[in-house]
Amino acid sequence: xxxxxxxxxxxxxxxxxxxxxxxxxxxxxxxxxxxxxxxxxxxxxxxxxxxxxxxxxxxxxxxxxxxxxxxxxxxxxxxxxxxxxxxxxxxxxxxxxxxxxxxxxxxxxxxxxxxxxxxxxxxxxxxxxxxxxxxxxxxxxxxxxxxxxxxxxxxxxxxxxxxxxxxxxxxxxxxxxxxxxxxxxxxxxxxxxxxxxxxxxxxxxxxxxxxxxxxxxxxxxxxxxxxxxxxxxxxxxxxxxxxxxxxxxxxxxxxxxxxxxxxxxxxxxxxxxxxxxxxxxxxxxxxxxxxxxxxxxxxxxxxxxxxxxxxxxxxxxxxxxxxxxxxxxxxxxxxxxxxxxxxxxxxxxxxxxxxxxxxxxxxxxxxxxxxxxxxxxxxxxxxxxxxxxxxxxxxxxxxxxxxxxxxxxxxxxxxxxxxxxxxxxxxxxxxxxxxxxxxxxxxxxxxxxxxxxxxxxxxxxxxxxxxxxxxxxxxxxxxxxxxxxxxxxxxxxxxxxxxxxxxxxxxxxxxxxxxxxxxxxxxxxxxxxxxxxxxxxxxx
Amino acid sequence: xxxxxxxxxxxxxxxxxxxxxxxxxxxxxxxxxxxxxxxxxxxxxxxxxxxxxxxxxxxxxxxxxxxxxxxxxxxxxxxxxxxxxxxxxxxxxxxxxxxxxxxxxxxxxxxxxxxxxxxxxxxxxxxxxxxxxxxxxxxxxxxx
Numbered sequence: 001x002x003x004x005x006x007x008x009x010x011x012x013x014x015x016x017x018x019x020x021x022x023x024x025x026x027x028x029x030x031x032x033x034x035x036x037x038x039x040x041x042x043x044x045x046x047x048x049x050x051x052x053x054x055x056x057x058x059x060x061x062x063x064x065x066x067x068x069x070x071x072x073x074x075x076x077x078x079x080x081x082x083x084x085x086x087x088x089x090x091x092x093x094x095x096x097x098x099x100x101x102x103x104x105x106x107x108x109x110x111x112x113x114x115x116x117x118x119x120x121x122x123x124x125x126x127x128x129x130x131x132x133x134x135x136x137x138x139x140x141x142x143x144x145x146x147x148x149x150x151x152x153x154x155x156x157x158x159x160x161x162x163x164x165x166x167x168x169x170x171x172x173x174x175x176x177x178x179x180x181x182x183x184x185x186x187x188x189x190x191x192x193x194x195x196x197x198x199x200x201x202x203x204x205x206x207x208x209x210x211x212x213x214x215x216x217x218x219x220x221x222x223x224x225x226x227x228x229x230x231x232x233x234x235x236x237x238x239x240x241x242x243x244x245x246x247x248x249x250x251x252x253x254x255x256x257x258x259x260x261x262x263x264x265x266x267x268x269x270x271x272x273x274x275x276x277x278x279x280x281x282x283x284x285x286x287x288x289x290x291x292x293x294x295x296x297x298x299x300x301x302x303x304x305x306x307x308x309x310x311x312x313x314x315x316x317x318x319x320x321x322x323x324x325x326x327x328x329x330x331x332x333x334x335x336x337x338x339x340x341x342x343x344x345x346x347x348x349x350x351x352x353x354x355x356x357x358x359x360x361x362x363x364x365x366x367x368x369x370x371x372x373x374x375x376x377x378x379x380x381x382x383x384x385x386x387x388x389x390x391x392x393x394x395x396x397x398x399x400x401x402x403x404x405x406x407x408x409x410x411x412x413x414x415x416x417x418x419x420x421x422x423x424x425x426x427x428x429x430x431x432x433x434x435x436x437x438x439x440x441x442x443x444x445x446x447x448x449x450x451x452x453x454x455x456x457x458x459x460x461x462x463x464x465x466x467x468x469x470x471x472x473x474x475x476x477x478x479x480x481x482x483x484x485x486x487x488x489x490x491x492x493x494x495x496x497x498x499x500x501x502x503x504x505x506x507x508x509x510x511x512x513x514x515x516x517x518x519x520x521x522x523x524x525x526x527x528x529x530x531x532x533x534x535x536x537x538x539x540x
Numbered sequence: 541x542x543x544x545x546x547x548x549x550x551x552x553x554x555x556x557x558x559x560x561x562x563x564x565x566x567x568x569x570x571x572x573x574x575x576x577x578x579x580x581x582x583x584x585x586x587x588x589x590x591x592x593x594x595x596x597x598x599x600x601x602x603x604x605x606x607x608x609x610x611x612x613x614x615x616x617x618x619x620x621x622x623x624x625x626x627x628x629x630x631x632x633x634x635x636x637x638x639x640x641x642x643x644x645x646x647x648x649x650x651x652x653x654x655x656x657x658x659x660x661x662x663x664x665x666x667x668x669x670x671x672x673x674x675x676x677x678x679x680x681x682x683x684x
Contacts, residue, residue: 085630085641089623092648096616099655103605223636230637241631241641242623253624260620264613287663294656298649523585529597529667530675 015341016162023160023349027179030198030353034183034191044386045535047393048115048368049278050190052537056285058197060292063276065196066361067094067267067293068203068300069145070152070328070354075417076301078327080308081334082317084229084239086246087308089256090417091301093263098297100268102290107283108439108528109274114535117274117431118373124438124524126517127446128378133453135373137430138271140457142366143403144426145272146359148419150177150408153355155325155416159332160348164324170409176356177405183360184367184397192360193279199350199357204300206350210331211303213338214310222306229309232316239312255490259421262494266424269431272358272365281537310334328416359404367396421492422464429456429497433505439528443516444509451508456501463493588678597670604662612655619644 045051054062072094079087113119118134150173157172158164183195218225230237235244246256267273277286311320311334323329332351336344371393376384384392411419433452437444464470471478472486490496509516527533588594623630623641630641 085623085645088642088645089620092616092619092645096612096648096652099612099652100609102656103609103659223638226637226642237631237637240637240639241627243627246624247627256624257620260617264616284668287660291656291660294652298653302646302649519586522589525598526585526588526594526674526678529594529601530671530678532675532678 015345016160018341019160019345019348022345023352026202026349026353027356030183030195030357031179033194033198034187037194038187038191042386042390044115044372044389046190047188047390048275048364048372049537050188050193052279052281052535053190054193054279054285054289054537056280056288057292058289059193059276059280059285060289061200061296062193062196062279063273063289063293064296064300065200065203065357066272066276067270067297068200068354069358069416069420070149070156070351071417071420072297072300072304073203073207073354074152074156074325074328074331074351075420077304077308077311077334078320078330079245079417080305081311081315081320081330082327083245084233084235084309084312085242086244086256087417088305089242089246089260090263090421091304093260094267095294095298095301097264097267098290098294100265101273102287102294104436104439105268105274106277106286106290107531109435110277110280110283110286111528111531111534112439112524113278115275115278115372116369117271117435118369118377121434121438121449122377123527124444124520125446125449126520127449130434130446130449130453131373131377133450134431134434135369135378137426137453137457138369138373139366140461141269141271141423141427141430142362142369143400143407144423145270145420146362146366146400146404147407147411148416148423149355149359149362150404151411151419152325152328152416153352153359154408154411155328156332156348156352156355158324159329160352166409173408174405176352176359177401177408180356180359180363181398181401183356184364184401185394187360189279189364192357192364193276195357195360199353200296203350203354204296206347207300207303207307210335210338210343210347211306211310214306214314214334217310217314217338225306225309225313228313232313234317251489254495255492258425258490258492258495261498262421262425262428262492265428265432265494265498267427269427269435270424271369271427271431272361275365275368276361279537282534283531304331307331307334314338359401363397363400363404366400367393370396418491422469425464425492425494425497426457426460428494429460429501431456432498433502437505437509439524441509442518442521444505444521445512445514445516447512447514448505448507448509452501452505455504455508456497459500460493460497463488463490463497467491467493584678588674591674593670593674597667597674600666600670604659604666608655608659612651615651616648619648 076087076091079090109120112123117138118131121130121134153173153176154169157169161172163169163172183192218228226240230240233239238244246252280286280289311330314337315330315333320327320330320333323333332344332348335347371389375392376382376389430453433456434449437448466486467488467490468476468486469491470476472484630639632640634640634643
């Protein structure tokens with residue numbers, strides 16, 4: 001690895017060897033934790049839900065670990081460093097969406113499901129096609145989110161280790177993938193959760209330390225920090241207000257509204273967040289964990305605001321954009337400016353570890369969905385041996401990890417926060433309507449569920465394919481400007497896809513000739529609000 | 541409320557009997573497939589849903605969650621719409637370089653924390669005792 005790092009690098013910060021050392025230290029520590037926490041992982045309850053033995057605060061921090069991805073730490077601060085206030089709009093959407101999870105989802109979800117989102121729909125509708133649909137959308141959202149994380153990893157590698165050749169970067173991304181698969185295979189949910197807790201703690205601590213450091217440079221005065229930031233930006237004080245990134249035209253404004261909708265509704269549909277609700281003993285602990293998450297995530301985003309403006313001031317937008325990874329490199333560069341190579345190494349390693357942990361969380365979710373919903377639920381009609389099911393989950397984890405590595409090698413260079421915004425839009429349109437309808441709408445039927453899941457999935461993914469994200473713009477995936485099939489003008493499909501999915505769920509239901517099963521809805525409601533029949537967990 | 545009387549059949553399955561330790565590999569609810577815990581049949585659930593206690597829980601839950609969710613969504617989109625369509629307003633200075641937009645944004649954080657805390661306290665006081673009572677009655681093990 002040092003050989004790779006030593007290859008001539010036009011843009012290096014810090015010393016690759018030191019950075020690598022810090023990162024390797026983190027990897028070793030988390031591996032030890034994952035292995036020792038793993039236990040035997042023989043029942044599905046252990047493997048998927050960590051024995052449901054985590055307390056509210058532990059799980060709350062772990063959810064924060066799953067949620068605060070590279071998009072949050074690097075992406076948002078980077079957007080703030082370049083566009084100013086507009087990046088702040090992202091973090092507000094990312095935070096406010098948690099209230100929906102807290103009040104509408106966490107307790108009913110914990111009370112009515114076992115391991116996956118499909119379990120909840122299945123309790124309500126008892127229909128194999130719905131389980132299949134829920135599995136398809138879980139896998140799609142997870143894969144999209146995975147791609148975003150791996151794209152961030154590629155960019156970071158070149159900055160952190162000074163690896164600039166694409167073969168070298170690919171190799172490092174592959175190593176990341178293999179490590180993450182190992183966490184999941186060995187640690188199961190219990191090991192992965194502990195990795196998340198450690199990661200979230202280190203991430204929050206390093207963000208807090210860097211923030212205090214930035215503030216101290218500005219004499220602990222917020223107005224003075226803002227003044228310095230504005231003074232060093234070519235846009236001047238305009239960076240302190242909204243509109244630099246999204247205020248260009250009506251299309252970009254609508255695009256932002258679309259993104260805002262996706263962010264606030266997407267959180268409640270993220271499968272890897274929802275699955276975490278099952279790792280606590282009961283609904284009350286699930287509620288408690290979401291409150292913990294809200295505090296952790298909220299305080300963290302307040303830090304990123306200051307970090308972003310700090311980077312604007314101390315590093316400068318020009319230098320950030322010139323760095324490999326562009327905006328995503330703002331925070332590591334800021335750390336270098338403040339604390340030299342050591343702080344740079346720590347922050348970059350933490351960012352890298354963040355990607356690693358989120359990828360592990362996504363992998364276990366996707367593999368659980370495939371093994372539990374598709375294999376055990378549909379192929380074996382609920383009769384699979386736990387050992388078999390876990391074996392399938394492990395194989396799936398390897399497959400998904402491999403896909404993520406390959407995708408990450410190709411997807412690098414796209415802004416991470418932006419890709420995550422797309423994943424949120426897909427989650428909000430494919431998952432959220434059917435979850436809310438099956439929890440709260442007495443009339444909801446199988447057909448409504450199928451229409452809303454597949455309709456939301458096809459609309460959101462389809463609109464992305466026909467948007468400037470894929471073709472027709474300078475920043476598109478297809479760089480050939482002659483190929484242009486972008487008839488949908490917005491980058492984020494949320495504003496169309498989410499209402500369409502809700503509408504289809506309603507339409508599919510009211511045109512369904514078969515009446516809704518009122519006994520099943522009664523059971524759903526009683527279980528959701530009282531927790532009767534829900535699987536309990538042990539004490540941590 | 542005859543439905544909630546303890547029955548003869550399921551006397552063994554009280555709430556405590558399936559509290560197995562976290563390290564146990566085969567918790568009781570896994571034995572024999574998917575049925576997790578003792579639970580009333582579907583007919584029982586309809587009766588529960590029609591009961592007065594359940595009606596109270598539902599009404600209370602709805603009366604908190606519905607207005608609060610509506611309000612915070614409106615509050616959030618008010619913020620988004622002003623940021624997007626009236627950026628000039630957001631740039632109005634409050635003191636020095638701290639402008640309306642920044643204060644508005646931070647207020648979104650404050651309101652989120654406040655709503656989360658008040659929901660937690662409210663649910664603990666107003667929902668939990670009722671739902672505990674209902675669950676114990678249900679799990680007291682009766683078959684209609």
